[in-house]
Amino acid sequence: MHPADEQFSEIYRSTYPAVLAYCARRLGRLDAEDATMDVFAVLWRRFPSFDRDHPLPWLYRVAHGVVRNRQRTVRRKRALGLRLASVPSYPVESPDAVVVQRERDRTVRKALMGLSTRDQEILRLAAWEGLKVREIAAVVGCSEAAAEQRLRRATKRLGRVLPSSIRLAIEAPTPIRPTENPHGI
Amino acid sequence: MESDAIIAVLAEADPVPNPERFAAMLDIQGRAPTAHGEPAGGGRVIGADREGDSRARLVAMLAGVAIVVLVVLGSVALRADGGSAPASPEDLGMAFIDARDTWDVDRSMEMMTRDVFISDGWIGTRGEYAQALAWYEATGWRFHGERCQEQTYTTENLYVCDYTFDNAWSRAIGLESFGGSFFTLKIEDDQISSVLNWYVYNDFGPLVWDVFTAWVAEVHPEGVAIIFSEGMDVPATTPDALDLWRQYTDEFVDSR
Numbered sequence: 001m002h003p004a005d006e007q008f009s010e011i012y013r014s015t016y017p018a019v020l021a022y023c024a025r026r027l028g029r030l031d032a033e034d035a036t037m038d039v040f041a042v043l044w045r046r047f048p049s050f051d052r053d054h055p056l057p058w059l060y061r062v063a064h065g066v067v068r069n070r071q072r073t074v075r076r077k078r079a080l081g082l083r084l085a086s087v088p089s090y091p092v093e094s095p096d097a098v099v100v101q102r103e104r105d106r107t108v109r110k111a112l113m114g115l116s117t118r119d120q121e122i123l124r125l126a127a128w129e130g131l132k133v134r135e136i137a138a139v140v141g142c143s144e145a146a147a148e149q150r151l152r153r154a155t156k157r158l159g160r161v162l163p164s165s166i167r168l169a170i171e172a173p174t175p176i177r178p179t180e181n182p183h184g185i
Numbered sequence: 186m187e188s189d190a191i192i193a194v195l196a197e198a199d200p201v202p203n204p205e206r207f208a209a210m211l212d213i214q215g216r217a218p219t220a221h222g223e224p225a226g227g228g229r230v231i232g233a234d235r236e237g238d239s240r241a242r243l244v245a246m247l248a249g250v251a252i253v254v255l256v257v258l259g260s261v262a263l264r265a266d267g268g269s270a271p272a273s274p275e276d277l278g279m280a281f282i283d284a285r286d287t288w289d290v291d292r293s294m295e296m297m298t299r300d301v302f303i304s305d306g307w308i309g310t311r312g313e314y315a316q317a318l319a320w321y322e323a324t325g326w327r328f329h330g331e332r333c334q335e336q337t338y339t340t341e342n343l344y345v346c347d348y349t350f351d352n353a354w355s356r357a358i359g360l361e362s363f364g365g366s367f368f369t370l371k372i373e374d375d376q377i378s379s380v381l382n383w384y385v386y387n388d389f390g391p392l393v394w395d396v397f398t399a400w401v402a403e404v405h406p407e408g409v410a411i412i413f414s415e416g417m418d419v420p421a422t423t424p425d426a427l428d429l430w431r432q433y434t435d436e437f438v439d440s441r
Binding site: 025072101105106126 | 191205207302369381383
């Protein structure tokens, strides 16, 4: 196998789940698979000039464009609600906890959807893709300082639109929320 | 810190908290190829499916070939170039670009499935694609296919087709064709079911689009509201708008 083929395969294997998740978070399950294929088709075409040491920010940047285009089309076809609903959820231990957690997650996601698309994207990159400010800057195409400022402002705006029950929990002296992701990521 | 806590709350609301598990759930991992389209693990299954379906596929293929032959016989008289039906997906990809280059709506529509997914700038549906071709004609766009290649790594039936483009404005300004753009086309059963246009705008935007739109805004400010449908990014394609696009393009070319 040609070394470039091996590198492509390695990058594809190692980054596929992350890119698929990125697309699924924004498009839902059905469109996510096709969108992910589009992202890797772009990578395949651009591979000779691609920074192979830092694939994810670049892939997220491509995915951002692909997702945006798909969202436009999906909006046109008036199918977005159905598709977003198709993302699977993950069970946690107690049934009560599931109900409470799911309700809170829905509330938080709804609050997020109320922000501008730019705010939504930078918050998702930080919270869902788990990117550092430097990586966020690379994805959205701005300086690190600008990314930090945008993230800070977006976070404040999200904080303002969260329901008071969640805000109070955040502002409590002893955080009730664990610092680790409860899903074990 | 409050902002960290807000991010943590949002992280908990992640609809895909475990990407690896999510990918596994969709049974994508099993389809992950090693290279050149040879799937690791899932390859045997896909191959077996193919074998099992071979007879049905053969019948479908023969029927497809018969339909294509009929379509070609019916449409060959209408073709300016007198060309034959695409012999391969790569040829179909090149023919798709050629139909775009000649603003051929009928031919373009024939190549795409009825429910084709299109992600092509402001074009998202078959109807918008047809409107776009009318606009390309009014403004003198040309698309030159360079090559189509199958992208064999991630999925079947995906083809990447490079092209260059120019239009009446760029030619009037004295610029060469713009390269670096490509389509990724999903081609199944001799039809295109997905179109993604990776359109490189970096040079064309400032060197051509901005120049032309600034000229229109200065010379024909009254026409701006007619020829654009969203700000100054998306062209309107009503009959009146297309007439103006044609008129303004001719005037712009004459003014250079």
